[in-house]
Amino acid sequence: MSYYQVGGSLNNDHPYYIRRQADVDLYDALSKGEFCYIFNARQMGKSSLMVQMFHQLEQEGVCCAAVDMSRIGTENLTPEQWYKGLVVELWQGFDLLSKVNLKAWWRERLDISPVQRLGRFIEEIILTEVGIQQGRFPAKLAIFLDEIDSIRSLDFSVNDFFALIRSCYNQRSLNQAYQRLTFVLLGVATPLDLMSDPLRTPFNIGQAIALDGFQLAQAQTLAQGLEGYVDNPQLAIKEILSWTGGQPFLTQKLCQLLIKHSVFSSHQKQSLEVSSPYSRENDSQLITINDEQLTINESEESPYSVDEKEQIAQIVRKFIIQDWQLQDEPEHLRTIHDRLLAKPQKTCRVLGIYQQILNYRTQELQESERDGNLSLTPTPVLADESREQVELLLSGLVVNRQGQLVVKNPIYRAVFNADWVSQQLANLRPYAQYFDAWIANGKQDESHLLQGQVLQDALTWALGKSLSDEDYQFLGASQELAKRQAQSALEAVEQASELLARARQQANQEVQRRRIGWGWIPGMALSITAPILLLRLVGLLQGWEWDVLDQFFRWRPLELPEKRIILITIDEQDITEVGHWPIPDRLLAQVITKLKAQEARTIGLDIYRDLPVEPGHANLVSLFQSTPNLFGIEKVVGNRVAPPPALKQLGQVGFTDQVEDIDGKVRRGLLSVISDQELHYSLAVKMALHYLAAEGIALEELDSYGQRLRLGKAVFERFEGNHGGYVRAQSGGYQILLNFRSPEACCLSFSLKEVLNNQIPSQSVRERLVLIGTTAESIRDNFYTPYSGGLFGSPEAITGVTLNANIASQIISAALDGRPLIRVWSNPMEWLWVLAWAGVGAIVSWRLKSAIALVLSMVIISSGLVGGCFLAFVQGWWLPIVPSLLGLWGAVVAVQIVTNKQMEQLRFRQTLVLLLEMQRQYPTTVQIALEYLKLSEMKENQALIEKQLEMGRWGDGERGR
Numbered sequence: 001m002s003y004y005q006v007g008g009s010l011n012n013d014h015p016y017y018i019r020r021q022a023d024v025d026l027y028d029a030l031s032k033g034e035f036c037y038i039f040n041a042r043q044m045g046k047s048s049l050m051v052q053m054f055h056q057l058e059q060e061g062v063c064c065a066a067v068d069m070s071r072i073g074t075e076n077l078t079p080e081q082w083y084k085g086l087v088v089e090l091w092q093g094f095d096l097l098s099k100v101n102l103k104a105w106w107r108e109r110l111d112i113s114p115v116q117r118l119g120r121f122i123e124e125i126i127l128t129e130v131g132i133q134q135g136r137f138p139a140k141l142a143i144f145l146d147e148i149d150s151i152r153s154l155d156f157s158v159n160d161f162f163a164l165i166r167s168c169y170n171q172r173s174l175n176q177a178y179q180r181l182t183f184v185l186l187g188v189a190t191p192l193d194l195m196s197d198p199l200r201t202p203f204n205i206g207q208a209i210a211l212d213g214f215q216l217a218q219a220q221t222l223a224q225g226l227e228g229y230v231d232n233p234q235l236a237i238k239e240i241l242s243w244t245g246g247q248p249f250l251t252q253k254l255c256q257l258l259i260k261h262s263v264f265s266s267h268q269k270q271s272l273e274v275s276s277p278y279s280r281e282n283d284s285q286l287i288t289i290n291d292e293q294l295t296i297n298e299s300e301e302s303p304y305s306v307d308e309k310e311q312i313a314q315i316v317r318k319f320i321i322q323d324w325q326l327q328d329e330p331e332h333l334r335t336i337h338d339r340l341l342a343k344p345q346k347t348c349r350v351l352g353i354y355q356q357i358l359n360y361r362t363q364e365l366q367e368s369e370r371d372g373n374l375s376l377t378p379t380p381v382l383a384d385e386s387r388e389q390v391e392l393l394l395s396g397l398v399v400n401r402q403g404q405l406v407v408k409n410p411i412y413r414a415v416f417n418a419d420w421v422s423q424q425l426a427n428l429r430p431y432a433q434y435f436d437a438w439i440a441n442g443k444q445d446e447s448h449l450l451q452g453q454v455l456q457d458a459l460t461w462a463l464g465k466s467l468s469d470e471d472y473q474f475l476g477a478s479q480e481l482a483k484r485q486a487q488s489a490l491e492a493v494e495q496a497s498e499l500l501a502r503a504r505q506q507a508n509q510e511v512q513r514r515r516i517g518w519g520w521i522p523g524m525a526l527s528i529t530a531p532i533l534l535l536r537l538v539g540l541l542q543g544w545e546w547d548v549l550d551q552f553f554r555w556r557p558l559e560l561p562e563k564r565i566i567l568i569t570i571d572e573q574d575i576t577e578v579g580h581w582p583i584p585d586r587l588l589a590q591v592i593t594k595l596k597a598q599e600a601r602t603i604g605l606d607i608y609r610d611l612p613v614e615p616g617h618a619n620l621v622s623l624f625q626s627t628p629n630l631f632g633i634e635k636v637v638g639n640r641v642a643p644p645p646a647l648k649q650l651g652q653v654g655f656t657d658q659v660e661d662i663d664g665k666v667r668r669g670l671l672s673v674i675s676d677q678e679l680h681y682s683l684a685v686k687m688a689l690h691y692l693a694a695e696g697i698a699l700e701e702l703d704s705y706g707q708r709l710r711l712g713k714a715v716f717e718r719f720e721g722n723h724g725g726y727v728r729a730q731s732g733g734y735q736i737l738l739n740f741r742s743p744e745a746c747c748l749s750f751s752l753k754e755v756l757n758n759q760i761p762s763q764s765v766r767e768r769l770v771l772i773g774t775t776a777e778s779i780r781d782n783f784y785t786p787y788s789g790g791l792f793g794s795p796e797a798i799t800g801v802t803l804n805a806n807i808a809s810q811i812i813s814a815a816l817d818g819r820p821l822i823r824v825w826s827n828p829m830e831w832l833w834v835l836a837w838a839g840v841g842a843i844v845s846w847r848l849k850s851a852i853a854l855v856l857s858m859v860i861i862s863s864g865l866v867g868g869c870f871l872a873f874v875q876g877w878w879l880p881i882v883p884s885l886l887g888l889w890g891a892v893v894a895v896q897i898v899t900n901k902q903m904e905q906l907r908f909r910q911t912l913v914l915l916l917e918m919q920r921q922y923p924t925t926v927q928i929a930l931e932y933l934k935l936s937e938m939k940e941n942q943a944l945i946e947k948q949l950e951m952g953r954w955g956d957g958e959r960g961r
Helices: 021-031 046-059 079-093 102-107 114-129 148-153 159-173 176-180 220-226 233-244 248-261 306-321 333-340 344-358 363-371 387-395 410-415 418-428 432-440 452-462 469-512 520-537 542-555 572-578 585-597 617-625 645-650 683-693 752-756 800-817 827-847 851-874 881-918 923-935 939-960
Strands: 036-039 063-068 141-146 181-187 284-289 292-297 398-401 404-407 562-570 602-605 630-634 653-655 668-675 678-681 699-701 708-711 714-717 734-737 747-751 769-774
Touching: 021 036, 021 046, 021 181, 036 046, 046 063, 046 141, 046 181, 063 079, 079 102, 079 114, 102 114, 114 159, 114 176, 114 181, 148 181, 159 176, 159 181, 176 181, 220 233, 220 248, 233 248, 233 306, 233 410, 248 306, 306 410, 333 344, 333 387, 344 387, 344 404, 344 418, 344 469, 387 398, 387 404, 404 410, 418 432, 432 469, 452 469, 469 881, 469 923, 520 827, 520 881, 542 851, 542 881, 562 752, 562 800, 572 752, 585 602, 585 617, 585 752, 585 769, 602 683, 617 630, 617 645, 630 645, 630 683, 653 678, 653 683, 668 683, 668 800, 678 683, 683 769, 683 800, 708 800, 714 800, 747 752, 747 800, 769 800, 827 851, 827 881, 851 881, 881 923, 881 939, 923 939
Parallel strands: 036 181, 063 141, 141 181, 562 747, 562 769, 602 630, 602 769, 630 653
Antiparallel strands: 284 292, 398 404, 668 678, 668 734, 699 708, 708 714
16 A cells, blocks of 8 residues: 655654654754744645654644644735734644633734734743643743745735744843744745845844755655565665655655556566667666756666666656646646746746756766767856845755755756746747847857847846846847947948038038029019018008008107197086086187187187077077187088087088097098088188188189199198008098197197186287187097007097197198198009019128128118108108018018028039039948938938939949849
């Protein structure tokens, strides 16, 4: 009957438990009260060792508790749950169920942290309740913590837990009770793995117990189970150990397989289904398994049949190595496989080290291979305790023998062979194809190194990963190649840039001596003038031209005040004293009577009197009828307002309607209009004509259409809709452009109160035109004029009576003094004017090459244009300054654009010619220079360069052939 057990821990009385040096070392250390830890690969017999030691110590009176840390769990646990689970395991392990009410004890200490509660449980419960018997020394205590590596998967830090264990060790010098207590930690880990916080003291206590594989002398017990199944059980177990390297799991499994599939007896032997893979050569055999050659030394004096060795080899091959993923039950090889590939950040480095180990051969094999003209050179991997080597050791795949890492046994070498490693690395490396080719060519062929984006992707992938030395060599060589190529490219680029700069400089010098032909000047002037005039005709420049006209009014020097016109104003104070508006007819009659007494030549009443305003209406009507030089007002456009009936009958009425531009300003004066088939004159015209009649001046027509009128020294021309800067303006009636006086030079004025109180100087109104009207803000009889605007402040309006006085003054001063009226050129003249200035701009821009000289010249010319137009305005001419300035500057810009475009084209062609001349001497560099030139040029030039590049490539191909 077979007692071999594959997987799991062996019972303490299992007949095939193999005692190793670790059993002795652990017992000695625990007997001395040492803290111990057994850290090794999985399925090395750690748990079986713990079971044996547990029962051995118990027999000697030591109180023991064993806790499988994986039983507590690792997923979705809080620190509170995990620590309580550990306490429960200890509570049950030390059989404290009847002694301690754990639930109550735990609840009473909820105010402290879980790790503190565990420490209190050890001190208050375990050290005081376990192993204490009256009259005897307290028993020693041993706590075994198996699968300690499982707690590294917890979602929270367990640094405090291991710090507590270290604290129990340190408490021995302070509290004698702690000398009874010892811990044994078992798992797949290292002491450095236990404390993850680098700022805390590492877990540096306790004695490490080395757990090696089975030695031949130790494994003799296993041979007993082979009796009756093999001819020589002792030598069979030796052969088994040569395959397993003493690995406990594999040794038990192979023994079990040998019993199950043995067909040999002392009188009979049979071949297995699979033929022998052996081939003899000298005194050693090379067994080929999965393309790996495994050496099994065999002397000629081998005391047992070669068929028995063959049987074990075939069992290994058929039931362990072949299709191992399907036959690995219970899991062992899969455990190693998964651990090697569990950490992608380190897998490449780990497999790289393992690959070096696989490539190592013993010195004897090296000599035989050299004799056979083989080129393999051994490279032993020295143990250095790096994290990657520790991972390999903890996987169980390799062992440390005399400071060198070697594969633990032939089975591992056969399963995890070079092909397997290459495949895994190929799956990991994004550049595996290039890497393998580079290695295959002895790391000398640079054509297999990474370049460009592939190299960048590989470096990005390598970030944060621990790679093999050959990976780093490969990536380093690729970077070095890329650096050299970049340096070469940079030198070529620098030389290309230098050639391109030189060609451009020479081309620029040649171009500087040239300019476009004269024939471009008229065409450029016309091409600029036409759109500007079009903009003017659609009205887009009208507002700008009005603004310039208004500015000219404000810039004009002050004129002498108008002395022929007197204003009698009714202001807010007068209205307040009267008490209401309109003022009574009695007061108006008094004012007119006083003006008549002072012999005013003409009197205008700029106040509507279509209705009586008592008291005094009868006196006012009587005064209207007896005053032939008195003129009233009416409104004839829009909402009409009737004139005083008495003055209407006498024909002594004028309208006060005004023409406002779309920006709300008055720049034109409406002198007459036909309404209801009757010709009406404005109040200003009526008063001016009456005033000038005394001077013997009358109005006369100069044409049959009544467009041009002579009045004394002045000739009035009727305003048309497109005169000056106007575009399709309303020109009904007879309008003129107003030549305003400044507010300071308008008229002398007196208030109503001053007239009624006889406070005006005598003779002040004699033979003058007197205009009576209101200036009170509350009446809102206000108008904006060119003087109302400005760069700063809000516009100031003038009153209607002041506006009428301005118009009357313009008519009288033009007729008597020859004061200029605002005149304009005909449309053709204005067009020629704009064209002429566009021509000036084109000529200046063509002639001057210096940008500074051009700008200064244009500023001077522009200033001259503005100054000339202003002087013309002072003389009464409104010239088109805005279109002229636009034509002047537009022509400058247009000529510069055309010049630059032609010069750039000429410069490009000259540069291209020079580069092509250099191509014979510097073919590659000029190709790069042409590419740079192509990037900076327009599409049509790029096509020409591309053609040259294609010709260059074709030429290179021809030279290559």
